[in-house]
Amino acid sequence: MASHEGKPIRVALLGCGTVGTEVVRLLIDQAADLTARVGAPVELAGIAVRKPNKHREVPAELLTTDAEALVTTDDVDVVVEVIGGIEPARALLLSALRAGKSVVTANKALLAEHSAELFEAADGSGADLYFEAAVAGAIPLLRPLRESLAGDRITRVMGIVNGTTNFILSGMDSTGASYAETLEEATRLGYAEADPTADVDGFDAASKAAILASLAFHSRVTAADVHREGIASVSAADIAAAKALGRTVKLLAICERVTHDDGEGISVRVHPAMIPTSHPLASVHGAFNAVFVEADAAGEMMFYGQGAGGAPTASAVLGDLVAVARNRTHRGRGPRESAYAGLPVRPMGQTPTRYHISLDVADRAGVLSQVAAVFAEHDVSIAAVRQEGRVDDASLVIVTHAATDAALRSTVDKIGGLPVVREVVSVMRVEGEES
Numbered sequence: 334m335a336s337h338e339g340k341p342i343r344v345a346l347l348g349c350g351t352v353g354t355e356v357v358r359l360l361i362d363q364a365a366d367l368t369a370r371v372g373a374p375v376e377l378a379g380i381a382v383r384k385p386n387k388h389r390e391v392p393a394e395l396l397t398t399d400a401e402a403l404v405t406t407d408d409v410d411v412v413v414e415v416i417g418g419i420e421p422a423r424a425l426l427l428s429a430l431r432a433g434k435s436v437v438t439a440n441k442a443l444l445a446e447h448s449a450e451l452f453e454a455a456d457g458s459g460a461d462l463y464f465e466a467a468v469a470g471a472i473p474l475l476r477p478l479r480e481s482l483a484g485d486r487i488t489r490v491m492g493i494v495n496g497t498t499n500f501i502l503s504g505m506d507s508t509g510a511s512y513a514e515t516l517e518e519a520t521r522l523g524y525a526e527a528d529p530t531a532d533v534d535g536f537d538a539a540s541k542a543a544i545l546a547s548l549a550f551h552s553r554v555t556a557a558d559v560h561r562e563g564i565a566s567v568s569a570a571d572i573a574a575a576k577a578l579g580r581t582v583k584l585l586a587i588c589e590r591v592t593h594d595d596g597e598g599i600s601v602r603v604h605p606a607m608i609p610t611s612h613p614l615a616s617v618h619g620a621f622n623a624v625f626v627e628a629d630a631a632g633e634m635m636f637y638g639q640g641a642g643g644a645p646t647a648s649a650v651l652g653d654l655v656a657v658a659r660n661r662t663h664r665g666r667g668p669r670e671s672a673y674a675g676l677p678v679r680p681m682g683q684t685p686t687r688y689h690i691s692l693d694v695a696d697r698a699g700v701l702s703q704v705a706a707v708f709a710e711h712d713v714s715i716a717a718v719r720q721e722g723r724v725d726d727a728s729l730v731i732v733t734h735a736a737t738d739a740a741l742r743s744t745v746d747k748i749g750g751l752p753v754v755r756e757v758v759s760v761m762r763v764e765g766e767e768s
C-alpha cells in the first residue's frame with residue numbers, strides 16, 4: 334500500500350475554549366516533533382469559533398464562524414471537536430465523517446448518546462473516530478480498553494471519573510470547606526463543565542460510564558442505560574459516618590458483568606459510595622481521576638492521572654490526533670465500533686450491592702432485634718453492627734453483606750417506618766471490600 338509520508342495532515346479545530354486553546358498551543362509548540370512522529374507535518378487549516386472578536390492566544394487568520402464549511406472543505410483531513418454538547422457537534426461530526434475526514438473528539442455527552450450513528454458514518458467512509466479525552470482526560474484508558482486489552486475478558490471497570498465531584502468530596506472531607514466554596518474553586522480551575530449540574534448530578538460521570546461499559550463489554554450502552562445518582566445528597570453526616578468506620582465517600586462509576594438465571598448481563602451505575610481508606614481509590618484527591626480495570630488474564634490494573642483541565646485534556650486530544658494522522662499517512666485505520674456481544678444492561682434493582690446504614694434509635698430492650706428482623710425478612714444478611722448508647726437514644730450502624738439493590742432499598746424503607754427508629758441518618762452503598 335502506498336504511503337502518504339510527507340503530505341501535510343490538515344486539521345480543522347471546532348471550538349476554542351479551555352481545551353481548544355491548549356490544543357492550538359501544543360500543535361504550534363510541538364510542530365517539529367509532531368511532524369517527526371507522524372511522518373508528515375500536522376497543520377491547522379482553520380478554527381471554528383462562535384465569537385471571532387474575543388481575545389485568544391491563537392492565530393487570528395485561522396478563525397472562522399462557518400464550522401459546517403470548514404469540516405467539509407477538501408483542504409481538511411482531520412476534524413478535532415472540542416465544542417461540547419450534542420448539537421451542533423453531532424451534525425458537524427456526521428458531516429465530517431461522511432466526507433471521509435477522521436474525527437478526534439473530547440465530547441463524552443455526544444458519544445454516550447450517538448456513538449452508534451457516528452461509528453456508522455465512520456465505517457461508511459473508512460474514517461477514524463478517536464475519543465480518548467472524553468473519559469478521564471489525560472489518562473490513557475480508552476485506548477488500553479479498545480486495543481491493549483482486546484484479547485482479554487474484562488469483568489469490571491470501577492473508578493473516579495469526574496474531577497469536579499472528587500474535588501468537592503475531598504475538599505469537604507479534608508478541609509471542612511462548604512460545598513458551594515469547593516464548587517466555585519473547581520469552576521475557577523476549569524474542571525467543572527459550563528453547567529456544573531452535569532458534574533454534581535452525575536451526568537458527566539454517567540456519560541463516561543456508558544462509554545467505558547461499551548468498550549469494556551463490546552456492547553452498546555448509552556447514558557440513558559446508566560443508573561445515576563449525584564453528590565447533592567451527600568451530607569456532612571454521611572462523611573462523618575464513613576470516617577467513623579475507616580471509610581471515605583467517593584462518586585464512583587462502576588461497570589461490571591453480572592450473571593443471572595437468564596444469562597449474562599452488565600450493570601452500569603454512578604453513585605456515591607463508601608470505600609475503605611486503605612483502598613487505592615481513597616487516596617485519589619482533588620481533580621485527579623483513577624480507574625480500576627479487572628480482566629480475567631491481566632488481573633487488576635489501575636489507571637491514574639489528571640482527568641480534567643485544559644492542558645491534560647489537550648494531551649489526550651493530541652495523542653489521538655497523532656494516531657489518526659499516522660493512519661492517514663500510512664493508510665491504516667483504527668478500531669471500529671465493537672458491539673458484537675450485545676450484553677443487556679440489568680436494572681439497578683437486580684444489581685448486587687452492599688449498604689451502610691446509620692440510624693438513631695431508641696435505647697431500650699428489643700430494638701436491635703426489631704431492626705434485625707426487617708433485614709431477615711428481606712433476606713439481607715448483616716455483616717457488622719455497631720451500637721453506641723447516648724443519653725436517651727442510641728446510634729446504630731449496620732453494614733450488610735451483598736444483596737440485590739431492590740432488597741436493600743425495601744429494607745431501608747421498612748426500617749425508616751419502625752416506631753423505634755427516630756431517624757435514618759445516613760444510607761450509602763459500600764464498595765471496594767470483600768462482600
Ligand SMILES: NC(=O)c1ccc[n+]([C@@H]2O[C@H](COP(=O)([O-])OP(=O)(O)OC[C@H]3O[C@@H](n4cnc5c(N)ncnc54)[C@H](O)[C@@H]3O)[C@@H](O)[C@H]2O)c1
Pocket residue numbers: 347348349350351352353381382383384400414415416417418421439440441442466467470523524527640641642643646
Ligand atoms: N475542560 C475539561 O477539563 C474537559 C475535560 C475532558 C473533556 N472535556 C470536553 O471537551 C469539550 C470542550 O470543553 P471545554 O472545557 O473546552 O469547554 P469550553 O466551554 O471552555 O469551550 C467550548 C468552546 O466552544 C465554543 N462553541 C460553542 N458552540 C460553538 C460552535 N457552534 N462553533 C464553534 N465554537 C463553538 C464556545 O464558545 C467555547 O469557546 C467538551 O466536550 C467537554 O466535555 C473537557
Ligand SMILES: N[C@@H](CCO)C(=O)O
Pocket residue numbers: 467469470494495496497498524525526532537640641642
Ligand atoms: N467536568 C469534568 C471534566 C472532565 O471530563 C470533570 O470534572 O471531570
Ligand code: NA
Pocket residue numbers: 465466467468469470471472473474475649
Ligand atoms: Na482519557
